[in-house]
Amino acid sequence: MDARDRLESALELAIASQTAECPPGLIAAMRYSIFPGGARLRPRLCMSVAWACGADDHRLTIGAAAAIELLHCASLVHDDLPAFDNADTRRGKPSVHRAFGEPLALLSGDALIVLAFDVLARAAAARPDRLADLVRIVAAATGAEGGICAGQAWECEPHIDVPRYHRAKTGALFSAATMAGAAAAGAPHAGWRQLGECLGEAYQIADDIRDVVCNPAELGKPVGKDAALMRPSACRELGVRGAIARLTGLVDAAVESIPACRRSGDLGALIRQEASHFLPQEVADLAA
Amino acid sequence: MDARDRLESALELAIASQTAECPPGLIAAMRYSIFPGGARLRPRLCMSVAWACGADDHRLTIGAAAAIELLHCASLVHDDLPAFDNADTRRGKPSVHRAFGEPLALLSGDALIVLAFDVLARAAAARPDRLADLVRIVAAATGAEGGICAGQAWECEPHIDVPRYHRAKTGALFSAATMAGAAAAGAPHAGWRQLGECLGEAYQIADDIRDVVCNPAELGKPVGKDAALMRPSACRELGVRGAIARLTGLVDAAVESIPACRRSGDLGALIRQEASHFLPQEVADLAA
Numbered sequence: 045m046d047a048r049d050r051l052e053s054a055l056e057l058a059i060a061s062q063t064a065e066c067p068p069g070l071i072a073a074m075r076y077s078i079f080p081g082g083a084r085l086r087p088r089l090c091m092s093v094a095w096a097c098g099a100d101d102h103r104l105t106i107g108a109a110a111a112i113e114l115l116h117c118a119s120l121v122h123d124d125l126p127a128f129d130n131a132d133t134r135r136g137k138p139s140v141h142r143a144f145g146e147p148l149a150l151l152s153g154d155a156l157i158v159l160a161f162d163v164l165a166r167a168a169a170a171r172p173d174r175l176a177d178l179v180r181i182v183a184a185a186t187g188a189e190g191g192i193c194a195g196q197a198w199e200c201e202p203h204i205d206v207p208r209y210h211r212a213k214t215g216a217l218f219s220a221a222t223m224a225g226a227a228a229a230g231a232p233h234a235g236w237r238q239l240g241e242c243l244g245e246a247y248q249i250a251d252d253i254r255d256v257v258c259n260p261a262e263l264g265k266p267v268g269k270d271a272a273l274m275r276p277s278a279c280r281e282l283g284v285r286g287a288i289a290r291l292t293g294l295v296d297a298a299v300e301s302i303p304a305c306r307r308s309g310d311l312g313a314l315i316r317q318e319a320s321h322f323l324p325q326e327v328a329d330l331a332a
Numbered sequence: 333m334d335a336r337d338r339l340e341s342a343l344e345l346a347i348a349s350q351t352a353e354c355p356p357g358l359i360a361a362m363r364y365s366i367f368p369g370g371a372r373l374r375p376r377l378c379m380s381v382a383w384a385c386g387a388d389d390h391r392l393t394i395g396a397a398a399a400i401e402l403l404h405c406a407s408l409v410h411d412d413l414p415a416f417d418n419a420d421t422r423r424g425k426p427s428v429h430r431a432f433g434e435p436l437a438l439l440s441g442d443a444l445i446v447l448a449f450d451v452l453a454r455a456a457a458a459r460p461d462r463l464a465d466l467v468r469i470v471a472a473a474t475g476a477e478g479g480i481c482a483g484q485a486w487e488c489e490p491h492i493d494v495p496r497y498h499r500a501k502t503g504a505l506f507s508a509a510t511m512a513g514a515a516a517a518g519a520p521h522a523g524w525r526q527l528g529e530c531l532g533e534a535y536q537i538a539d540d541i542r543d544v545v546c547n548p549a550e551l552g553k554p555v556g557k558d559a560a561l562m563r564p565s566a567c568r569e570l571g572v573r574g575a576i577a578r579l580t581g582l583v584d585a586a587v588e589s590i591p592a593c594r595r596s597g598d599l600g601a602l603i604r605q606e607a608s609h610f611l612p613q614e615v616a617d618l619a620a
Contacts (some may be wrong), residue, residue, distance in 0.1 A: 065478030065500065067493075069483035074476060122442065127434040146415040147488050151437070151481045154410065157442060157473035161449045165467035174464050176453040183450035188362060188443035190353030197358035197439050208353065 093225030107167020117158035136249030185220030242298035383514025396454020430434035473508030506532030530586035
C-alpha cells in the first residue's frame, strides 16, 4: 500500500470509529467533507518528513498526517459557511452547508477538529511520550494563537496584518505538517518549521494566482473571491509574473531549509516535484 | 487559593497564552465566552473527583478541569448561533454572536475547542503517560461519537433518539468531567462514567424544569425555548412534579455509583450539596 492509500485508510478508519453513536446526518456530512479528498498535500508532506527523519512508528506517522488533514477539512467546511466565504462549491461539488445545511456543516467542522485530536491520541498508543508535542503542534496550527482561527479572524479586523494573516491562515498548517512529521518520528521538530512556512507561503501565492487566472470548472470552486472580498493577494501586490517568481524563490528556500536528516536529498526532490503541480503548466509557463 | 480560584486562574492563563499572535477581536470574543463564568459545575466536578481519588498532580487536575470548561463554553457559543438556538442572551448578557458578530462567534468556538486540547497537553508535562486517556475522554465527550456534536446533530434528524440525544448533548461532558478527574489522578476512569451520567441527566432535567417555570431575568437566558423548538423535555413527558422526583432519584443514584476511593464520603456529601442548587429553592419545594 502506498502512502496515499495508507492515508485514505486512516481517514476511513477515523470516520468508521464515529458511526455507532453518531446521528446519520452528521456522519454523512463529515464523510462528505473528507472524501473524495483534494491533493492531500499537507498530510503527504507530513509523512514525507517523517520518513526522511527515519520514522520508526508508522501508525503514529499516518495518524499525525490524518489529524492534519482532518483539521484542514474542518477549516474548509467552516470557511465556506455563509458567515465567511459563503461558497456554494468546493472541490467541484456543493459545499457542505449547501449539501447538508448550515447546522450540520458547522457541527461537522467542530466534530472533525475533535476527531483530529482523538486520532492523534489513538495513534500514539506505542509512543505516549510523543503525544504532547504532537497535540501542541497541531493545536498551535489551528487555534487562536497564530493558527487557522487567527488567520480567519484577521478578516474581521478593520486593519489586516497581511504577513501574519497568511502565516496563520495557510502557513501554520503547512508548518504543523512538517513539524508533526518530525515529532512523529521522534526527531527534534523546531528546525522543520521553516520548510512548512516556505511551502505554505508558496501554496498561498499559487492560490492567489489561480484565483486570478483559472476558470472555476478547472478549480472546482469559485474564482475572483479574493478581489470580491477585498482580501490581500500576492497578484495585486506583485502582478502575476511577479507572484510566480516569488513562488519559485520560496520553493528554493524551502528545499534549502531542510534540516540534516537521513533522506534529505530524496525529500528535496520530492518537494520540488510536488511544488511543480501548485500551478497548472500553462500558468507556470507565463513566467518562463 | 480555593478550587474555584485555581480554575479561574487556569482559564486566565489559557487565554493569556493566546494573545501574542491572536487578532484582538477573536481574543476578546474568546474571553467574553469564558468570563464571567456560570456555575463552573463540570470543572468543579472534575476536580472533586480527582481529589477524591487522591490527585497527585495539581497542575494536571486543574488543566483537565479547565479543558472541560473550555469545551463547555465552546459548545454554548456554537449552540447560541442563528443556525441553532439563535439565542440573543446567555448568562445575562448578549450572546457572543450578538456581541461580536457571527464570524467571530464561530471562530471563538473553534478556537476554544482547540485550546482545550492544548491546555491538556501543557498540563500533562509531568505525567505524559496520562495524556492519551485524557485526550480521548474529552474528545469522546465533545465529538461526533456520542459527544456534544452528536447531541446537537440529533436536532437535525427527522426522528430524535431522545435518550441518546440527552446522553450526548448533556451527559457526555458530565461523564467526561468525572472520568477525566479520575484519569488526571492516575486512577482507573471507566468506573466513574455512571456518576457523570446520572448528574448529567439530573442537570438536564433541572434545565428542562427551569425552562418551564423560571423567568428569563433569573435564568440569564430566554425561557420556553424547548417548547418553541419542539425539543424533547422531561417536563412535557413527566410533568413538573414528576420531573423533580426523577431528578431526586438520579442524585441518589449518582451518589450510590461513586467507586471506592480515598474520600468517597466527602465526595458524596459534596455532590448532594451541589445538586441542591440545580433548581431554585421555590421550585424544588414544589415537589415536597
